[in-house]
Amino acid sequence: IEELSEADEGRLFLKQIEGYRIDDAQLGELGVVSDYIQKTIQDILVMEYQGQSIMFPAVEPIVKGIDHRKKKVFTDLPNGLLDIY
Numbered sequence: 001i002e003e004l005s006e007a008d009e010g011r012l013f014l015k016q017i018e019g020y021r022i023d024d025a026q027l028g029e030l031g032v033v034s035d036y037i038q039k040t041i042q043d044i045l046v047m048e049y050q051g052q053s054i055m056f057p058a059v060e061p062i063v064k065g066i067d068h069r070k071k072k073v074f075t076d077l078p079n080g081l082l083d084i085y
Contacts, residue, residue, distance in 0.1 A: 017066065017073060022047050025064065025076040033073060045073070052085050 022030045031049035036058070038044075043058040056062055056077060064074040 016068070020066070020071045020073050022049075023072045023074050025074070026079075027077065027082075030077075030082075049082065049085075054082065054085055056081060 017033050017036070020033045022033065024030055031047040031054065033045060034048045034053065035046035036043065037046065037055070044055050045058045045063070047054045047056070056075070062075055062077060064076055066073050
């Protein structure tokens with residue numbers, strides 16, 4: 001999570017987690033990190049899921065952790081997020 005808030009390394013950070021699997025606490029494995037957007041008030045992660053780009057804030061209540069060894073980002077996505085896409 002510290003890396004999420006310290007990113008002018010946005011590009012470096014993306015290179016580190018691009019292609020990592022998203023493993024959600026409620027829904028299990030969902031998709032792959034495809035982008036990291038840092039030009040907004042909140043940093044945004046983009047995940048490719050069933051042929052669509054899903055965006056969600058890269059903030060602590062949603063992003064629970066990152067395992068670089070397993071190449072996974074652990075999340076707890078808000079209920080209904082995937083339904084709006």
